[in-house]
Amino acid sequence: MNQTLKGKDYISTQDWSNEEIELALDTASDLKIKFKNGDSHRYLADKTIFLFFFDKSTRTRNSFEAGITQLGGHAHFIDASTSQIAHGESPKDMGIILSSYGHGLAVRHDLVPGEGNTYMREIAKHANKPVINMQCDVDHPCQTLADLMTIRETFGNDLRGKKIAISWAYAPSYAKPMSVPQGLIMLMTRFGMDVTLAHPPEYTLMEDTLNIAKKNAEQSSTKFEIVNSMDAAFEDADIVYPKSWGIESLFHVPEQALEISKKYQHWICDDKLMGLTKKDSIYMHCLPADRGYEVTDDVIDGPHSVIYQEAENRLHTAKALMALTM
Numbered sequence: 001m002n003q004t005l006k007g008k009d010y011i012s013t014q015d016w017s018n019e020e021i022e023l024a025l026d027t028a029s030d031l032k033i034k035f036k037n038g039d040s041h042r043y044l045a046d047k048t049i050f051l052f053f054f055d056k057s058t059r060t061r062n063s064f065e066a067g068i069t070q071l072g073g074h075a076h077f078i079d080a081s082t083s084q085i086a087h088g089e090s091p092k093d094m095g096i097i098l099s100s101y102g103h104g105l106a107v108r109h110d111l112v113p114g115e116g117n118t119y120m121r122e123i124a125k126h127a128n129k130p131v132i133n134m135q136c137d138v139d140h141p142c143q144t145l146a147d148l149m150t151i152r153e154t155f156g157n158d159l160r161g162k163k164i165a166i167s168w169a170y171a172p173s174y175a176k177p178m179s180v181p182q183g184l185i186m187l188m189t190r191f192g193m194d195v196t197l198a199h200p201p202e203y204t205l206m207e208d209t210l211n212i213a214k215k216n217a218e219q220s221s222t223k224f225e226i227v228n229s230m231d232a233a234f235e236d237a238d239i240v241y242p243k244s245w246g247i248e249s250l251f252h253v254p255e256q257a258l259e260i261s262k263k264y265q266h267w268i269c270d271d272k273l274m275g276l277t278k279k280d281s282i283y284m285h286c287l288p289a290d291r292g293y294e295v296t297d298d299v300i301d302g303p304h305s306v307i308y309q310e311a312e313n314r315l316h317t318a319k320a321l322m323a324l325t326m
């Protein structure tokens with residue numbers, strides 16, 4: 001295994017150079033082939049990663065747990081609500097103590113704007129082992145790495161001129177974190193794609209992430225634009241990624257946010273919208289999706305959808321991140 005990223009934290013894709021992201025993608029593709037062929041790849045024999053969860057998860061938890069097992073190591077699942085974190089134990093103490101017990105730490109802390117990224121950077125400051133962001137308030141770099149892998153598997157590595165439409169969509173289930181669209185606009189502008197973001201006026205993303213996306217687009221000679229309708233975003237798109245997210249100032253009063261979102265129930269990805277996209281376009285979603293609200297069954301189960309390939313790539317990319325950094 002390549003040793004150049006050993007010990008490096010992965011808290012935002014912005015913290016890694018394009019070459020480092022390329023190495024992670026190449027490693028994930030190699031691990032995917034080995035997994036499919038049944039070839040042994042125990043690069044982390046006897047190593048331990050500690051997984052801290054402040055929120056629920058299906059894909060992230062299981063891709064890390066299955067992934068570390070396949071790499072020959074072991075994961076400890078830590079539920080923040082049933083550990084001493086719930087009594088106020090500090091990120092500094094958690095970082096120092098648990099990094100002395102193992103070889104890597106990973107954290108999901110995504111539901112409170114202003115908290116999660118700060119919390120995991122505080123752990124990283126004191127831990128002497130790598131820290132991986134399993135989703136915070138700002139970024140979901142494990143998801144977006146798997147998304148980039150999926151897009152490249154579909155269209156090849158040269159994505160120049162491809163249009164990705166990242167759109168808000170209505171979901172009644174809960175106020176979903178803002179970190180997936182924010183992570184997407186920051187990463188995809190660096191890798192050749194022209195990025196169009198669409199949302200109703202209340203659903204603006206964090207200013208810092210918008211500024212980073214603009215800067216990345218300038219530096220990479222790609223485009224970044226914001227429009228106010230799904231139709232405008234989907235027009236001639238190669239990749240569509242419609243999903244819901246919450247209102248930054250209202251995460252502490254979910255009932256108010258839900259009331260506002262009801263005005264936008266027509267923001268649903270359906271066959272009519274997909275008809276505006278390129279013929280060979282792909283439909284993506286990080287999951288879980290609110291079927292019948294964010295997207296119709298016809299689209300999510302239809303020929304454009306790559307959701308299961310995208311979800312599978314969470315395993316291969318999680319393994320690459322652990323194998324390279326731990």
Ligand code: CP
Nearest residue numbers: 057058059060286287
């Ligand atoms: N996409 C994603 O992060 O899924 P989970 O919330 O199930 O981990």
